[in-house]
Amino acid sequence: MRSAWSWALMASLAGASAADAQGKINRGFRVDPTVAIRIHNLVGSTTVTGWDHDSVHAAGTIPPTGGSFYGGGAGRLAKLGIEGQDLGAGGPGATLNVRVPRGARVWIKSAAASVILGDLSGEVEVASVTGSITLQGAPRVATLETIDGEVTIAGSATMVRARTGSGAVRVEGARGNLTVATIQGPVTVVTNELLAGRIETVSGTVEVRGGIPPNGQLEVETHDGAVNLFIPTPIDARFDLSTVKGSIVTRMGDGTDQPRDRTARFSIGKKAGVGRGALINVRTFSGTIRIDGMPAGGRRSGT
Amino acid sequence: MTTWALPFPMTLDPNPERALPAGVGAETIISDARNGDDLAFERLYRQHVGRVYALALRLSGDPADADSLTQDVFVRVWERLTSFRGESAFGTWLHRLAVNVILSDRRSAWRRARRITPTGDLVELDVAAPAPQPGTRLDLDAAIAALPPGARTVFVLHDVEGYQHAEIAELSGIAAGTSKAQLFRARRLLRKALER
Amino acid sequence: MTCDQVRERLVSYPMSPLSAEERRSIDEHTSRCADCRADYQAASIVGARVAGLDRDIQPPSDLWTGIAPRLRAYRGRIEQPLWRMAAAAVLLIAVSSTVTWMLMKAPAREARATFQSLEADYARSTLELTTLYAATRSTMTPATRAVVERNLAVIERALGEAREALRGDPLNSALEAIVATAYRRKIEFLERATTLDRES
Numbered sequence: 001m002r003s004a005w006s007w008a009l010m011a012s013l014a015g016a017s018a019a020d021a022q023g024k025i026n027r028g029f030r031v032d033p034t035v036a037i038r039i040h041n042l043v044g045s046t047t048v049t050g051w052d053h054d055s056v057h058a059a060g061t062i063p064p065t066g067g068s069f070y071g072g073g074a075g076r077l078a079k080l081g082i083e084g085q086d087l088g089a090g091g092p093g094a095t096l097n098v099r100v101p102r103g104a105r106v107w108i109k110s111a112a113a114s115v116i117l118g119d120l121s122g123e124v125e126v127a128s129v130t131g132s133i134t135l136q137g138a139p140r141v142a143t144l145e146t147i148d149g150e151v152t153i154a155g156s157a158t159m160v161r162a163r164t165g166s167g168a169v170r171v172e173g174a175r176g177n178l179t180v181a182t183i184q185g186p187v188t189v190v191t192n193e194l195l196a197g198r199i200e201t202v203s204g205t206v207e208v209r210g211g212i213p214p215n216g217q218l219e220v221e222t223h224d225g226a227v228n229l230f231i232p233t234p235i236d237a238r239f240d241l242s243t244v245k246g247s248i249v250t251r252m253g254d255g256t257d258q259p260r261d262r263t264a265r266f267s268i269g270k271k272a273g274v275g276r277g278a279l280i281n282v283r284t285f286s287g288t289i290r291i292d293g294m295p296a297g298g299r300r301s302g303t
Numbered sequence: 304m305t306t307w308a309l310p311f312p313m314t315l316d317p318n319p320e321r322a323l324p325a326g327v328g329a330e331t332i333i334s335d336a337r338n339g340d341d342l343a344f345e346r347l348y349r350q351h352v353g354r355v356y357a358l359a360l361r362l363s364g365d366p367a368d369a370d371s372l373t374q375d376v377f378v379r380v381w382e383r384l385t386s387f388r389g390e391s392a393f394g395t396w397l398h399r400l401a402v403n404v405i406l407s408d409r410r411s412a413w414r415r416a417r418r419i420t421p422t423g424d425l426v427e428l429d430v431a432a433p434a435p436q437p438g439t440r441l442d443l444d445a446a447i448a449a450l451p452p453g454a455r456t457v458f459v460l461h462d463v464e465g466y467q468h469a470e471i472a473e474l475s476g477i478a479a480g481t482s483k484a485q486l487f488r489a490r491r492l493l494r495k496a497l498e499r
Numbered sequence: 500m501t502c503d504q505v506r507e508r509l510v511s512y513p514m515s516p517l518s519a520e521e522r523r524s525i526d527e528h529t530s531r532c533a534d535c536r537a538d539y540q541a542a543s544i545v546g547a548r549v550a551g552l553d554r555d556i557q558p559p560s561d562l563w564t565g566i567a568p569r570l571r572a573y574r575g576r577i578e579q580p581l582w583r584m585a586a587a588a589v590l591l592i593a594v595s596s597t598v599t600w601m602l603m604k605a606p607a608r609e610a611r612a613t614f615q616s617l618e619a620d621y622a623r624s625t626l627e628l629t630t631l632y633a634a635t636r637s638t639m640t641p642a643t644r645a646v647v648e649r650n651l652a653v654i655e656r657a658l659g660e661a662r663e664a665l666r667g668d669p670l671n672s673a674l675e676a677i678v679a680t681a682y683r684r685k686i687e688f689l690e691r692a693t694t695l696d697r698e699s
Contacts, residue, residue, distance in 0.1 A: 087640050111643070129643055129695065147691075148646040165650035165688075177451070183650040183688065196451040202657045202684065215488055217453060223657040223681070240478055244664060244674065265478060276534065279453070279481060285661060285677055341570065348563060353555035360556060374562050378569045407679075443548045461510075462549050468510070476676060483510060490541035497548065 025069045025096065028057035032076045033101045034122065040081025042111040044093025050102035050119035050137070056080070060096040065089050087111060114149070132167070150185075194218060201225045211235060212278035214271060222287040229280070233293040236269030236277030245286040252293035333393055337384045348377055351394060355401045361459045362405045364448030372408060376401045398464075402474050406456065446496040450489055457482050458489035500524045505535045513546035628689050635693045647692045654685050
């Protein structure tokens with residue numbers, strides 16, 4: 001049974017010119033503002049940017065080493081990309097620049113192609129292998145997955161899930177809901193509005209800088225990755241820290257290192273003392289845990 | 304569906320197996336099921352699925368997950384039935400096992416969180432809990448589903464299902480004090496959502 | 500009443516209604532304390548709505564059809580040669596939930612025996628998943644394969660350390676949870692690795 005999507009694609013592909021087979025890409029078609037669009041480019045670079053038109057436009061170039069462009073759609077469904085790429089051939093790969101309606105739901109498939117996303121307010125998902133992923137702007141939901149590539153998130157997506165193997169994950173201005181999982185990739189999060197954060201890694205280092213609001217929570221779990229939290233003071237927070245073989249050191253308030261037992265539960269701030277305040281929970285097997293208070297006004301001296 | 308001629312008036316029940324025929328004790332059903340009787344186990348299933356489904360639905364916040372979690376729970380019950388020794392009511396034992404299964408499954412929530420369902424070439428992004436439109440009043444279940452997972456777990460187990468904080472702490476691996484803090488956070492967030 | 504006392508009382512409110520004296524004390528305190536007032540109001544408003552919730556909800560479709568075959572499969576799993584992702588997933592839940600279940604007050608000796616038998620089941624199941632992965636990896640590009648295996652090695656090392664620690668302290672429930680987490684990561688990663696191909 002043909003899906004509605006297939007008919008739409010066939011209709012819009014009718015009349016595709018031979019020039020699409022190689023060389024320059026220049027194709028556009030009208031779509032709904034909440035179109036669900038799938039973009040496929042395995043090698044090279046893919047840039048997707050939102051705009052205020054009810055249409056999709058793709059531009060770019062395909063190198064002579066191979067691949068051909070396809071694209072089409074109408075209404076709420078669209079699909080475009082480069083097919084027939086030879087992943088083992090080497091070379092720069094195809095460059096694909098796509099404009100989509102801001103509220104579109106975007107799904108991007110890559111292998112080695114880098115992916116850059118901006119000015120989107122709908123939902124995005126990226127699946128890659130070694131390609132890097134860069135997200136800017138404020139999509140409502142972002143799910144970014146790569147194995148070896150790096151993930152960089154700037155802006156203020158409301159719900160972000162990022163997953164890598166050995167790639168680094170860097171999040172600036174995290175707010176709302178954040179979930180990060182790596183195998184050995186280091187994780188760096190800078191925030192001041194994180195409502196619910198979960199960071200999980202086997203061997204990556206985890207660094208979180210910034211405040212968790214009183215109704216927020218942060219969970220960090222590593223095997224042997226070191227965990228460093230730099231928390232601005234004053235803060236209202238309850239800490240629940242534990243490690244099996246690692247060490248826990250805190251430095252809050254009086255500026256001296258305070259070594260702790262392998263399990264440390266304590267509150268800081270008046271609200272936290274009566275059970276209110278942010279919840280900060282860190283568990284490791286052998287990773288060291290370090291909590292540093294940063295007095296308001298900048299970095300802790302000596303950093 | 305076959306309709307049976309009833310010897311006496313009954314209210315319409317979509318799952319007539321839920322009501323035990325007179326004379327068949329609950330203990331018989333449980334021991335039959337423990338001995339591998341599929342039919343007896345199905346009876347247990349029909350008796351308890353409503354409670355388990357409600358729990359799965361509220362803890363996961365998602366109807367699609369609730370279906371598969373409910374099934375996982377009953378498979379687990381079947382596997383663990385030999386270890387039920389009647390030291391508590393069966394329903395209580397089952398409910399606690401259900402909480403265990405559902406909370407453990409949370410830890411592989413990543414795969415469910417993606418929930419891309421490619422059907423052939425058609426790909427639709429399907430994401431839970433979209434931000435509610437300002438001005439619409441949420442019902443309580445929708446508000447519970449939108450809570451952050453830690454707060455939702457504690458709220459559902461404590462205020463809806465009646466577990467104590469010590470039990471909740473044991474079941475979900477958090478400190479009892481954290482459990483209380485999550486409860487108050489959940490209530491505040493829910494109130495805000497309900498009065499939006 | 501202090502804030503601590505008010506909060507303690509509000510934990511079970513409104514399921515356990517306030518006596519006249521408790522209400523007087525709480526009203527007096529919350530007239531002065533905005534935080535406790537917010538908690539009191541939230542408990543009242545939300546509690547009233549909770550009372551109307553159904554604790555018994557029939558699933559919209561009959562889930563038994565998805566359960567019955569798995570009951571039979573459980574009985575036949577020992578002889579089952581083919582890897583099935585469902586079996587691995589069920590086993591994962593079995594490992595994790597048994598770990599959590601053992602945090603409950605089960606006799607220590609039985610707990611250890613149960614966990615060891617599930618470890619054996621787990622080893623058998625990941626062997627099947629690893630076999631599938633071996634079939635898949637021959638279709639990967641060398642670069643992808645190297646990337647996947649580098650990460651897998653990190654997971655394996657962590658799993659080994661966790662299991663070694665548990666062997667030395669077999670009744671430690673926190674360690675059991677850590678081992679279960681390590682197993683879960685391995686299964687998730689192998690699942691991802693075996694579906695990379697399908698995604699392209």
